[in-house]
Amino acid sequence: MKITIKEVAQMAGVSVTTVSQIINQKGGRFSEATKQRVLKVIEEQEYSPNYFASNIIAKKSKTIGVIVPDFSEQFAAAILKEIKYQLEKQGYYLIICESDHEFDKEQELLNQLANIAVEGILLFTPNDYQDKKLFKNGRFRDIPVIFADRGLNDGFYGTIKIDEYSGVYRAIEWLLAQGHRKIGLIIDNSEHYHLAERFEAYQQALLDCGLLIEEKYIKQMPLTIAGGYQGASELLNETDVSAIFCCDDMVAIGCYQAIYDSGKIMDQEITVVGFDGGEVTQIVRPQIKSVHQPYKKLGKAYAEKIQMAIDQPERRMDDQLFHVSFIT
CATH class of the missing domain: 3.40.50.2300 (Response regulator)
Incomplete structure (x- = not known):
């Protein structure tokens, strides 16, 4: 059975705050004996912190949700490859969900991603959200949402058009x-x-x-x-x-x-x-x-846009236009 931080504190004879600060390398004010006692209990009991819970509180999960219509769709898959590469360099990880092109399922996934405290959402969608009141200033439950939809929806954070x-x-x-x-x-x-x-x-x-x-x-x-x-x-x-x-x-x-x-x-x-x-x-x-399609350029642009929206959620952004090429 997984041990809790409260139980670690009890076994080490210290407070929960002390355990938390030592785990997060903020225990400079504690004696070496106290730190070693806490670390020994952690090792013996194989304790691992519940970072998921703390991330929800801190709203810094370093995760970005992605909703795609179909995992086999080449357009989304190729762009996501570049988005993943760009965002992982910045310490972010993607949680990718499939909507089967369905509007109702997209709404369900938006709620699920919000519940696990993703910092931003990329929404690849064939659906028109223009008349829907799901977003306020580009955000769904305070989480920035970037549309990837060939310009179908006018996003608060600007539209990437092709x-x-x-x-x-x-x-x-x-x-x-x-x-x-x-x-x-x-x-x-x-x-x-x-x-x-x-x-x-x-x-x-x-x-x-x-x-x-x-x-x-x-x-x-x-x-x-x-x-x-x-x-x-x-x-x-x-x-x-x-x-x-x-x-x-x-x-x-x-x-x-x-x-x-x-x-x-x-x-x-x-x-x-x-x-x-x-x-x-x-x-x-x-x-x-x-x-x-300019997949690498598009992926880089979406990665930069979602990062900017996370850092400056109140900031509107300009549209961007990319060109395709036909080479014989």
Whole structure:
């Protein structure tokens, strides 16, 4: 059974305050004999302090809560890798929770993270909180919350936005320059996300080239490998596309599988371009071209933003804009 600090004090014949100060290396005013007596009891009884309880009181847990829609989501996972690296250098640790894209579960997790006294929360969400009164001056129960949501919510601590439009436009321009005129698009089905910029860039690039927007070339699917497989299978069976732009890399992997199963040859009979530029597109041959997100820059920016919000919770912050890149 775990021994308490009160029991340690009783066994050593001192006060709880004395034990606490010796443990925290603040026992300079005590004699060496007193310190050794306390330390001997701690060693013999294998006592370990309940830092969790003390952190709740002090509100300095050195932990940051993170809520993600799905652990397998490449965008969040890649950014979190950099956020974790940056914050651990400052002595912080992440507690990562999965919301399954559900608004109610996000609220439940916000409460749970607040109950364990995290110092800040990063909320990766597909949900709109604009009309909800859950946050006061950017805080949930006095804990700063940073939104990571592609600019969906206007956060008190500023919004990190990504210029997705220009990256997608350049990718479609490149396909057009390669001679493709029948370019399919597999876009989100708006179940969890609405990637309007990517859709608008696809449309505008075609219009600027004098091409019509044909509905038969556009498939709305879940942002999953299965969704990509189904969307690509339908495009291959119903149309004569020579290229497919996938608005997500997981979709592109499913598309790749469908092309392989159809017997067509990648990059000879059909070209695929994805969006995100994560490691997943590098595991197949030939590699899938992709619009690349600036994951390291984004992760560093979120890490700096959450630290600043913790240190200066009353301070509003400016928005930041990052650009994606398409490298042929």
